[in-house]
Amino acid sequence: MFSKLLIANRGEIACRVIATAKRLGIPTVAVFSDADSDALHTKLADEAVHIGPSPARESYLRIDAIIDAALTTGATAIHPGYGFLSENAAFANACAENGIIFVGPPASAIEAMGSKAAAKQIMEEAGVPLVPGYHGADQASAVLKASADAMGYPVLLKATAGGGGKGMRQVWHADEFEEALAAAQREASSSFGDDTMLVEKYLTRPRHVEVQVFCDNHGEGVYLAERDCSVQRRHQKVIEEAPAPGMTDTLREAMGETAVTAARAIDYRGAGTVEFLLDEDGSFYFMEMNTRLQVEHPVTEMITGQDLVEWQLRVASGEALPLSQSQIRIEGHALEARIYAEDPDNDFLPMTGTLSFLQTPCESAHVRVDTGVVQGDDISIYYDPMIAKLVVWDETRDRALERLAQALSNYRVGGTTTNIPFLYNLAVSAPFRAADLDTSFIQRHNDLLFTESKEQTKTLLPIAALALICEREQSAARCNPCLDPWSPWDALDSWRLNQSHSQHFRIKLGDEEREFHIEQRAKTLSIVTGEERTDITGNLSGAELTFELNGHRRAATVAADGDHYTVFLEGRSFSFEHLQPDTGEQDSASGDGGLHAPMNGTVVALLAEQGTAVEADAPLMVMEAMKMEHTIRAPAAGVVTQFYFNAGDLVDGGALLLALEESGEDA
Known part of the structure; x- marks a missing residue:
């Protein structure tokens, strides 16, 4: 095995590789940019080396800086993780030129699959089925559009050097083609430095099923079942699962053997993923091969009981594959939900912010959380906004889905908008539970998945009021622990002589501003809005809010960040802002045209x-x-x-x- 391993990545994958290396007794080196100076992966590694400013192009994508970090620290191998330089042939070559082992495939294999157009040609020669499309060298927009017109809409534009949904656009009508092409080329150029495109016929209801392959340096190759990654937004995966629902042994064997054939066609080594489109009639077509470990590899690990990062390290050090094809077993069902800082209600717009509150579900043999952040960390503009991967396993898909819903209801993040409520809606939705899957799942079930999941305002308002009052009392007690509970002058319930104990509040709940009065009598709050009065009782212990409303006792979690509050309640969350009285000092930005x-x-x-x-x-x-x-x-x-x-x-x-x-x- 290696004397020292450098991890040329960040976030949860860097933390994961460090953990596996430590278990194998391999010293580790992390690299970090300015934005990641206090990141979790830098603290977990034995050593950490600064490689540049925050933008990835000036740090994590700098081959020279990473090679220099390896040479300086004496690292004999580099694990690239996924993303960044993981599929960069020049990086693999630079490692070889400096006598460093690249934990991945040979540069020739990366080059072969690095261009989607070239990959299609190789796969065609190897007898791997392909989706109809244009993969030519002539990139004139007129030629690309003519190809699209000829095969008929809808079509899919794809960057030949792409991955992770970057540089991809669906085009449904001819008059949308030029704008979509320009956007895809810009994104491809920004992400990969190459705006070469291919055009493929877009199948309207396919499933995205990919096969995990592994090859060693002794001529052996295996597949470790498959994953269904059909539920996507912006061509990026949202929830993945293994094995694929409804997969027969015959189809699994056919797809698995085809995937291994594809890997052998490029003399592959290490972990790779062959991605297919599976049509409704059982036909499957090669899409692309990712010459790296995938984000969703944990679901394969959960159903096979294997550590794929350990496999990578062993194969890269010259060992044979740990198991033969006949020894690989599948047990149970696993699902992975990607926890992102994003706003599903605003076209999944990525969000930034400080993780002012972070509470994860308890990990066990059934629940796993892969993350690279801790409470207090920032989600910056520089990198992917993924907070964590939530992975669950159980003996059947139905039981695994119950695990997923429960774990999502216990995953609480404050300080930024996340997709957790959306994931919960998805996990408990009838179509997903019925495995009615295809790549347009979210669009097809838009009304169901984006239906207002929060309770009515008249229910949320008293909970928000109670949280606000309780947190204010806690804050006051922290600031002045010597308050006399029997003195009216130290009371926090707005005591007034011969008058009701009333306070006026204004909050922003969702897009609505709400004004109300709170009348406090002992432990009961009466929330008064207009002619309506609602009583609620409860208390806040730390972040846990217990309350009784309309005779129903329940529990919630409250995350307070200044005047911003997030309440997590039974798999849902809602946020509100305490609006301070307007003293006339704030300028309104509205109406600026x-x-x-x-x-x-x-x-x-x-x-x-x-x-x-x-x-x-x-x-x-x-x-x-x-x-x-x-x-x-x-x-x-x-x-x-x-x-x-x-x-x-x-x-x-x-x-x-x-x-x-x-x-x-x-x-």
């Missing part, structure tokens, strides 16, 4: 000329955050009178991006 940044990010492109008239919904500007593009569109017809930022500028969320003088005409 402009568009504001929906997130922290970077301006990628200006799509309109200053002074030009635009129609409603016209694209005006493209922003990028966490490797994801977001197009700013005109809310109405008008004239763009001024841009306040240029391409390449960093922008804070909420900043005024441009001025639009609306014409008042319908477009």
Whole structure:
């Protein structure tokens, strides 16, 4: 085995590799950027080396800095994790040139699969079935569009050097092609430095089923079952599971053997994933091969009982595969939910923020949490906004789904918006439980998954009021622990002589501002809004709020961050802000006739000329955050009178991006 291992990555995968290496007795070296100076992976490793500023291109994507860190610390091997340089042939070659073992496939295999167009040709020659499409070298937009027109819409544009859903766009109609192509090329160029595209026929109801393959340096190759990754947004996976529901032994064997054939066609070594589209009639087609460990590899580990990172390390050090094909067994069912800082209600827009509150479900043989963050860490604009991977296992899919729903209800994050409530809705939805899966699952069940999951305002309001009062009392007690509970002057219940104990509050609950009075009598709060009065009792112990409302006793968790509160209740969460009295010192930003940044990010492109008239919904500007593009569109017809930022500028969320003088005409 290696004398020392450097992990050329960050976040949960770096933490995972460090844990496995430590268990095998291998000393570890972490690398970090400015943004990650206090990151969890740097604390878990035996050594840590600074490699540059926060942007990935200036740190984690710098081959020279990472090679230098390995040479300086005496690391004899580098594990690339996934993302960043994990599928970079130049990096694999640089490792070899410096006598460092690259824990991954040979550079030739990475190069073979690095171009989707070249990969399709290799697979075709190997007899692997392909989706119809254009994979040619002529990249003229007219040629690409003609190919799309000829095969018929919908089509899928894909960056040949891409992965992780970057540089991909569905095109449903011919008149959408040019805009979609330009967006896909921009994203591909930004993410991979290569905007070469291919065009494929888009299957309307396929499943995304991928096969985990492993090859060693002794000519042996195996497949470790399959994973269903059909539930996706923006071509990125949301929930993955293994084995794929409804998979027969015959189909599993056919797909597995085809995947191993694909790996052998490029003389593959190490862990890889062959991705297929599985059509409704049982036909399957090669999509691409990821020449690295996948984010969703834990579900394969859970059903096979194998540590795939350990397999990687053993194979890279020259050992044979730990098991033969006949020795690999599948037991039970596993699901993985990706916990992201994002807003599902706003097209899954990535979010930033400080993790002011973080409470994870208890880990066990049934529940696993892979994460690279702790409470107090920042989710920055520089990297993917994934907070953790929540993995569950049980003997059957139904029981595993129960585990997932329970674990999601116990996963609580404050300080940023997350997709946890959405994941909970998805996990308990009837179509998902019935395994009615395909890659358009979220779009097909949009009304079901995005139905308001929170309780009615009249129920949430008293809970918010109780949380606000209890947290205020706790805060006051912390500041002045000598309060006399019997003195009216030290009372925190708004005591007044010969008057009701009443306080006036204004909060923002969702998009609504609500005003109410709280009348306090002993332990009972009466929340008064207009003519309505609701009584609630309860107390707050630490972050745990117990209360009784309408004769129903329940428990919730409260995360307070200044004037912002998040309440976690039975698999759901709701946030509210305590609005302080307006003293006239705050300027209103409303009515400024402009568009504001929906997130922290970077301006990628200006799509309109200053002074030009635009129609409603016209694209005006493209922003990028966490490797994801977001197009700013005109809310109405008008004239763009001024841009306040240029391409390449960093922008804070909420900043005024441009001025639009609306014409008042319908477009």
